[in-house]
Amino acid sequence: MRSLATPTIVFDLDGTLVDTVPDIAAALDHALAPYRCSATSPAEAATLMGDGLNEVFWRALVTKRLDLPAQEADTARRRFVAAYRMEPARHSTVYPGISALLAELRGQGALTAVCTNKIEAIALDILDALDLTALFDAVVGSHPDRPMKPHPRPLEDVVGRAGGSIARTLLVGDTGADNGAAVAAGIPVILLTHGYSHVPIRSYAYGTIVEDMEGLREKALTFLKGEPIAPIEAPPRNVLCQPGATEISKDSDLPFTTREFVRLGLAA
Secondary structure (H helix, E strand, O other): OOOOOOOOOOOOEOOEEOOOOHHHHHHHHOHHHOOOOOOOOOHHHHHOOOHHHHHHHHHHHHHOOOOOOOHHHOOOOOOOOHHHHHHHOOOEEOOOHHHHHHHHHHOOEEEEEEEEEEEHHHHHHHHHHHHHHHHHHEEEEEEEEEEOOOOHHHHHHHHHHHHHHHHEEEEEEEEEHHHHHHHHHOOOEEOOOOOOOOHHHHHHOOOEEEOOOOOOHHHHHHHHHOOOOOOOOOOOOOOOOOOOOEEEOOOOOOOOHHHHHHHHOOOO
């Protein structure tokens, strides 16, 4: 049995482990076919990512300037989710070097897990289809009974399922949702530049930015040694960071406004 001191490295899915936008784009085009919209490119789909499938769809309606009645829009949303559920990994690909890195980290004794805002059952299907399932101790995705990132709960849940301790956890992601979850949980985070962030990844004031797989490997192995991965000063711990709302830090009586969230890199 592994000790609670065993390091845990949690990965986001979309834009971190797997390039999923080709299948997102295909499902959107299927759902919106009756409206004769232009085809959704992978680059366009990437700008919609980060906050779950429902948010992807609503952002797509805005991007494509579709003004649909509420009931009709919800029907199209359901059609999108159903289409994506049927083929979530037909065109998706694992980023080069990810499988080898995961095997190396696990060989070094780390627990590994996935925390995603994608519907959990679909996330599991993607991992299965791409032969990644065996490389993780736990997977937590979007579910009606829990909030999504940037709330810290899904991150805390997946660490618990993996058998780790949040105090010895590193998060690897690519968006403000990941950054915010790490801040709220009070843990370090590595942000990848190849992902789906809605804002320039370097604008975040918290976290370590890496450009490539070698950089990720270097920082992850540094974490496993118990060494700090970057000389950064963390924002207040345990900020409940829900973008667009006024929240209170547990360490302060002052409210955090949306403007402050953006400054700290908490809002997607």
